[in-house]
Amino acid sequence: MNDFRASFAASQIQISKSALKHNLDFIKSKIGKNSRLSSVVKGNAYGHDISVFVPLAEQFGVDHFSVFSADEAWQVKKCVSDKSDVMIMGSIPDEALGWAVENDVEITVFELERLQILLETAHKIGKKARFHLELETGMNRTGVEKKQLPLVSDILKKYPGDWQLEGLSTHYAGAESIGNYLRVKRQIKRYRSAVEEVRELGLNPKKLHTACSAAAFSYPETILDMARIGIAQYGYWPSRETYMHHYLKKPGESDPLKRVLSWTSKVMSIKEVAAGEFIGYGTSYLAGIPTRVATVPVGYSHGFSRNLSNLGRVIVGGQRTSVVGVINMNMMLIDVTEVPYVQRGDEVVIIGDQEGQTISVSSFSELSQNLNYETLVRLPSDIPRVVVE
Numbered sequence: 001m002n003d004f005r006a007s008f009a010a011s012q013i014q015i016s017k018s019a020l021k022h023n024l025d026f027i028k029s030k031i032g033k034n035s036r037l038s039s040v041v042k043g044n045a046y047g048h049d050i051s052v053f054v055p056l057a058e059q060f061g062v063d064h065f066s067v068f069s070a071d072e073a074w075q076v077k078k079c080v081s082d083k084s085d086v087m088i089m090g091s092i093p094d095e096a097l098g099w100a101v102e103n104d105v106e107i108t109v110f111e112l113e114r115l116q117i118l119l120e121t122a123h124k125i126g127k128k129a130r131f132h133l134e135l136e137t138g139m140n141r142t143g144v145e146k147k148q149l150p151l152v153s154d155i156l157k158k159y160p161g162d163w164q165l166e167g168l169s170t171h172y173a174g175a176e177s178i179g180n181y182l183r184v185k186r187q188i189k190r191y192r193s194a195v196e197e198v199r200e201l202g203l204n205p206k207k208l209h210t211a212c213s214a215a216a217f218s219y220p221e222t223i224l225d226m227a228r229i230g231i232a233q234y235g236y237w238p239s240r241e242t243y244m245h246h247y248l249k250k251p252g253e254s255d256p257l258k259r260v261l262s263w264t265s266k267v268m269s270i271k272e273v274a275a276g277e278f279i280g281y282g283t284s285y286l287a288g289i290p291t292r293v294a295t296v297p298v299g300y301s302h303g304f305s306r307n308l309s310n311l312g313r314v315i316v317g318g319q320r321t322s323v324v325g326v327i328n329m330n331m332m333l334i335d336v337t338e339v340p341y342v343q344r345g346d347e348v349v350i351i352g353d354q355e356g357q358t359i360s361v362s363s364f365s366e367l368s369q370n371l372n373y374e375t376l377v378r379l380p381s382d383i384p385r386v387v388v389e
């Protein structure tokens, strides 16, 4: 059914199995065998599609998945095996806590109120709540303050037998930029001191975990019992700085991360436009010479930003070609005057490679002034994902 839909679709996203395996092997070599890899699959697996990505990652040995919200956990639960654990790092409405406890979903607790409601829920259900306590170390987003830890312990004492402390976590406020070096270092120190305090209160967390991709690569001391890795497993460095940090240790070595995702469409139709005519809506593009224009059935409703009007690039016939005119809701126009052999039905690469030419997510993101992260998560979930070797 899926293949049928994919072959009908105006564009397709390919997910490369070999690239994913390669990235996971590289990440495992970086975090070491004593640290468990938690695959961060929030934002629909950074646009790769949870239902496609999670089973593939499991095939390559991943057995822990982190999501932002309860509805994402529910999506992961639908496609994951019983051997893997699922952790919610952020939003979970009180009404969803019972579902999470019943289904063994690990919950991040970052405030006393949530802890109290979670334990009441677990007590009513008669099943242990598996939770991670997030510590505030300087990001000032979510997390329990060190001075609140005795209160945490008091609440836990009221519900003996209703909980299992799976881990102690924190998140760094920008480990991908050297500009945040001192702040990150201060966070590491505060985390260690809060962990000591938790232990002094008689609590025994199963796992300590703080590292995201950038922290794991640039601050190896942040790799503890578990590392929560998102962007790197999809084949992207969190920032150029993180890549340079890695590269300078092994200059000349080719990039160890391989992009898992590519996005392609096909030429829908071709038209010759006379010199002096405007192309597309309005008057933003005037053909200065006789121009061969191809229509590609991808527009802003598919995540190709309208900001890329007269600016975007795609690859067709092995050449990078320019978007001309305004991006429409469902279509864009590209100038194929210099590639006269391009025909209706030819492959158009929006992100990815063709005959030695590449359009990377970062170049795409730079033009549309987005972060890699943002470009990926904005890829609509209804574009079919197709697994390729």
Ligand SMILES: Cc1ncc(COP(=O)(O)O)c(C=O)c1O
Pocket (backbone or CB within 6 Å): 040, 089, 171, 211, 212, 213, 214, 228, 229, 230, 231, 232, 238
């Ligand atoms: C709490 C937390 N941990 C881990 C990650 C993974 O980060 P990255 O994709 O940079 O590896 C994120 C992502 O923002 C996060 O919010």
